[in-house]
Amino acid sequence: MRMRFPWPRARSRQPELVCQQVVELVTDYLEDVLSAADRERFERHLAGCPHCTEYLAQMRETIRLAGRVAAEDLTPVMRADLTDLYRRWRAEG
Numbered sequence: 001m002r003m004r005f006p007w008p009r010a011r012s013r014q015p016e017l018v019c020q021q022v023v024e025l026v027t028d029y030l031e032d033v034l035s036a037a038d039r040e041r042f043e044r045h046l047a048g049c050p051h052c053t054e055y056l057a058q059m060r061e062t063i064r065l066a067g068r069v070a071a072e073d074l075t076p077v078m079r080a081d082l083t084d085l086y087r088r089w090r091a092e093g
């Protein structure tokens with residue numbers, strides 16, 4: 001099952017991904033279903049963003065442990081936790 005976040009996408013108007021979009025795309029990336037252009041943007045963002053690199057590593061670990069990622073694995077609480085995490089990262093800047 002593909003996981004979908006309810007967050008809005010604005011990719012067509014933004015050549016560079018913001019962290020929230022990376023979080024949104026990470027399962028597509030791990031499932032290798034991104035378009036070549038999206039994948040390139042995703043990897044370009046990762047290259048300059050240790051927070052998203054870390055998030056991707058955590059997602060890989062989650063998938064390794066769970067064997068898969070299902071929509072129910074990411075609850076609204078977990079999304080709220082992620083939002084807090086990114087807010088902290090920005091505050092630390």
Ligand SMILES: [Zn+2]
Pocket residue numbers: 018019022045049051052
């Ligand atoms: Zn990022």
